[in-house]
Amino acid sequence: MEQFGVLTLGSRLKRLSDHLFIQVQEIYSQCDIPISATYFPILRLLQKTGSLSVMEIADRLHLSHPAVSKQTTKMIKEALLEKTVDEQDQRRSSLHLSEFGLNAMQRVEPVLQEMKVVLEKMTAFSSDNFMNGLSYLESQVLGGSLADKVLDRLEPIQIVSLESQHDKAFYDLNMAWLERYFPDQIAEKDRIVLSNPQEEVIEKGGVVWVAIRKRKSVDSVVGTIAFAPLNDSALDNKRGEVFKLSVAEHAQGKGIAQRLLSTAIDFATQGGFSVLSLETASCLKLARRLYDKNGFVEKSFPNPSLYARADVYMEKSLILKTPRDPS
Missing domain, CATH: 1.10.10.10 (Winged helix-like DNA-binding domain superfamily/Winged helix DNA-binding domain)
Incomplete structure (x- = not known):
């Protein structure tokens, strides 16, 4: 028409x-x-x-x-x-x-x-x-x-590990975020990771979580986050990074980003990682407030970033979980 x-x-x-x-x-x-x-x-x-x-x-x-x-x-x-x-x-x-x-x-x-x-x-x-x-x-x-x-905002949201049924949503959510904020700075690495989370993240020792609303058919995915161990980590100083944190625009303001980030932090802490890092962009004010609130501190880039859009590097020192003395 x-x-x-x-x-x-x-x-x-x-x-x-x-x-x-x-x-x-x-x-x-x-x-x-x-x-x-x-x-x-x-x-x-x-x-x-x-x-x-x-x-x-x-x-x-x-x-x-x-x-x-x-x-x-x-x-x-x-x-x-x-x-x-x-x-x-x-x-x-x-x-x-x-x-x-x-x-x-x-x-x-x-x-x-x-x-x-x-x-x-x-x-x-x-x-x-x-x-x-x-x-x-x-x-x-x-x-x-x-x-x-609307139901995504009304009904309970669960944080679960990525399954094959979530792959398309993982790609779509993150690509929509990139196209909204950095349409001219989408790297080939973005497309590779988003298209192959199993091979590029999980099979390399990482984890991908998604925030979902359970439905009778396919889950409704409203958020994502990924964690990966860093290859240069020493055995006594395990380091990891978080990336691909995204929340669907219509579901923002419900605390989903915080729940996703907390899930990654808890996983890294319980896994014996001492430092958790991330890269972000200074123009993303809400993201920066979230990271500041969760104890991430801005530092100099230890290595050049793979992403032209990333101009901020942050780290969070983790309190290692030690087994209790049975005595």
């Missing part, structure tokens, strides 16, 4: 609307929220105002009276709303949330908060041309599952 420009504006907006309603309904279904996505404006309005007539609801939401009447009739049948007849004028009545409706709105609140975060990320762009902006919004909304992104 894009090729026809503004002549298909209505159709494109309806396509977006229909898609969003379907996605929101899927989220409600997964979270056992007993409401329809189409009910939300009326439910939210009544939650804030207490009670209103059908005409007042229609006026406040700029909807037609018949449309609101049809919706509220369904909502009364589903026990979400209750009708109160005016004792002074039997022709007048008002609607308010039932106890069941109030409970449903309380249950949906955390879902709405996470949905708001994801949608704000999708719409956080500027454009001087409305149609160009619409095309970008379509790519954001239609190009991925809103439901999956």
